[in-house]
Amino acid sequence: MVASPSLELPAEATVAERHEKAPAVGERIPVHSAVCFGCADLPHGLRLESWVTDDEAGAAAISSRMVLREEQQGAPGLLHGGLLTAAFDEVLGSVVALVTRPCVTARLETDFRAPMPIGSTLWLRGRVDGRLGRKLYVSGRAHLDAPDGPVVGTASALFLKVEMDHFLRNSRPEDLEALGVPAERIRAARA
Numbered sequence: 001m002v003a004s005p006s007l008e009l010p011a012e013a014t015v016a017e018r019h020e021k022a023p024a025v026g027e028r029i030p031v032h033s034a035v036c037f038g039c040a041d042l043p044h045g046l047r048l049e050s051w052v053t054d055d056e057a058g059a060a061a062i063s064s065r066m067v068l069r070e071e072q073q074g075a076p077g078l079l080h081g082g083l084l085t086a087a088f089d090e091v092l093g094s095v096v097a098l099v100t101r102p103c104v105t106a107r108l109e110t111d112f113r114a115p116m117p118i119g120s121t122l123w124l125r126g127r128v129d130g131r132l133g134r135k136l137y138v139s140g141r142a143h144l145d146a147p148d149g150p151v152v153g154t155a156s157a158l159f160l161k162v163e164m165d166h167f168l169r170n171s172r173p174e175d176l177e178a179l180g181v182p183a184e185r186i187r188a189a190r191a
């Protein structure tokens with residue numbers, strides 16, 4: 001499968017290693033926000049759990065787990081496809097965050113390779129394939145019911161490093177203030 005041109009790893013891209021302050025291989029990746037649809041323990045969320053994994057080329061890599069629940073159906077008894085894409089967004093965003101932050105998804109492409117029955121467990125892997133300036137090129141795959149089970153989906157994505165201003169300008173002020181960001185800093189970013 002050939003990725004769209006904008007997702008192809010440029011020849012000049014370098015290996016993207018974990019930041020020195022990132023969790024070590026084997027460690028659980030903490031929930032990055034108590035309200036995150038992807039990783040927080042919310043009734044309506046995906047409730048992904050992720051761990052840092054080893055990579056033979058020294059790149060940042062993670063493994064994640066997600067149990068498929070009744071309320072996540074698209075076709076009867078099968079996972080809604082958009083939720084696999086959402087899961088990849090979380091997994092790939094989390095592996096990028098081991099390298100640098102904050103970053104946002106610019107482009108995300110999912111290939112659906114086999115149906116995913118409700119009640120089964122997805123084991124997802126994410127890897128930062130390379131970095132070039134602000135651009136982080138990532139890929140992932142989803143296995144059914146075991147870390148090395150059948151591949152049911154694959155993904156490629158481009159994440160872009162952004163400044164904190166991205167959130168100061170775009171998030172709701174009340175959410176920023178709840179995180180302790182002073183109101184004057186929010187106003188200054190929007191002036």
Ligand SMILES: CCCCCCCC(=O)SCCNC(=O)CCNC(=O)[C@H](O)C(C)(C)COP(=O)(O)OP(=O)(O)OC[C@H]1O[C@@H](n2cnc3c(N)ncnc32)[C@H](O)[C@@H]1OP(=O)(O)O
Pocket residue numbers: 006032038089090091092093094097103104105106107135158160162
């Ligand atoms: C731990 C955290 C886990 C979280 C997991 C969840 C992550 C998310 O879901 S983030 C939310 C979803 N994403 C967003 O809301 C982002 C919305 N988009 C934006 O804000 C902007 O379009 C943004 C920041 C991506 C890019 O804007 P900007 O910073 O102005 O970059 P811009 O100058 O347009 O482009 C920079 C480069 O990237 C390229 N680029 C930008 N967008 C794309 C794209 N969609 N596809 C391919 N290339 C792109 C440009 O071509 C340009 O390339 P070059 O430097 O070679 O000319």
